Amino acid sequence: MAGVQSPAVLPSDRAGHIVNAISVSAICTFGLSLEDDIAFWRRHGITNVGVSIAKIEREGWSKGVDLVRCAQRDAGLQVGNLIGLGPFHLADRAQWTTQRERLLRSLDAAEGFDAGCIVVTTGPAGPLCWEDAADALYEAMEPVIDEARRRGIVIALEHTNSLRVDVGFIHTLRDAIDLARRLELGVCMEINACWAERDLASTVKNGIDVIELVQVSDFAVGTLSTPNRLVPGDGDIPLDRILTNVIAAGYAGAFDLELIGPRIDDEGYEIAVPRAIAALSEMLDEIKPT
Numbered sequence: 423m424a425g426v427q428s429p430a431v432l433p434s435d436r437a438g439h440i441v442n443a444i445s446v447s448a449i450c451t452f453g454l455s456l457e458d459d460i461a462f463w464r465r466h467g468i469t470n471v472g473v474s475i476a477k478i479e480r481e482g483w484s485k486g487v488d489l490v491r492c493a494q495r496d497a498g499l500q501v502g503n504l505i506g507l508g509p510f511h512l513a514d515r516a517q518w519t520t521q522r523e524r525l526l527r528s529l530d531a532a533e534g535f536d537a538g539c540i541v542v543t544t545g546p547a548g549p550l551c552w553e554d555a556a557d558a559l560y561e562a563m564e565p566v567i568d569e570a571r572r573r574g575i576v577i578a579l580e581h582t583n584s585l586r587v588d589v590g591f592i593h594t595l596r597d598a599i600d601l602a603r604r605l606e607l608g609v610c611m612e613i614n615a616c617w618a619e620r621d622l623a624s625t626v627k628n629g630i631d632v633i634e635l636v637q638v639s640d641f642a643v644g645t646l647s648t649p650n651r652l653v654p655g656d657g658d659i660p661l662d663r664i665l666t667n668v669i670a671a672g673y674a675g676a677f678d679l680e681l682i683g684p685r686i687d688d689e690g691y692e693i694a695v696p697r698a699i700a701a702l703s704e705m706l707d708e709i710k711p712t
Contacts, residue, residue: 445502445676447472451691452682456481460493469498475506501535502676508545508589512558525566532575539576539634541610543590555591578608578634583615585648599629608634617659623667630671637680650683653698666709
């Protein structure tokens with residue numbers, strides 16, 4: 423497997439750099455440790471990745487950061503993003519200080535890795551209504567947002583499937599874009615969670631200025647559990663159309679594979695992840711520059 427270091431041939435930016443590369447999220451190998459992730463990436467020639475904050479924490483922060491830095495130095499690893507679940511329990515202010523500290527520590531790692539962005543969900547709203555949760559999120563994140571801005575690090579809000587109220591209260595791409603603009607943040611577009619939204623192409627076009635990362639996987643209609651994702655092309659999401667719309671809107675970031683669930687586990691990471699890279703590469707190759 424040639425890996426993802428050679429992105430699909432797509433439009434170049436004004437400086438002549440190739441855009442729209444593929445990256446592989448550590449969520450694709452959810453059951454592996456960070457150390458095992460790095461070995462997996464080496465084995466498959468994968469150099470563009472998203473690193474899990476939770477996996478760094480499980481190694482012990484200093485050790486986890488050192489593992490990634492060594493892989494960057496020795497294997498040319500490029501960290502496109504750091505990903506973590508909802509950082510705040512928005513109805514419980516007593517937890518905010520600890521949760522802020524976690525995000526601030528993540529800023530240190532992102533800066534050291536030269537990562538493109540930190541991806542977070544909002545955290546659960548609990549009993550708060552949507553509007554009050556949005557206000558609480560702004561208050562909770564304000565010190566982190568200020569520090570990220572000072573360092574030039576992007577924080578991208580990810581919207582989630584509406585079944586996942588345990589990790590976030592934003593369940594449409596349109597709401598994510600609106601809230602991100604209010605908080606002066608970026609957006610992580612999760613195709614698996616927004617593919618059936620009304621007028622998605624217009625939402626993407628109108629929000630392309632804040633979309634920092636696009637996560638890609640597939641879904642089989644009739645699936646009644648979550649997360650239960652598929653290799654691109656194995657399900658029912660019209661990925662060709664959506665990817666074409668995203669690129670036509672001017673998106674120049676990475677397409678981040680994020681596979682997770684029982685079907686991926688049953689197939690096995692060693693087969694499913696390389697197959698997903700190949701499938702997404704083929705889709706992107708077929709999108710003609712405009």
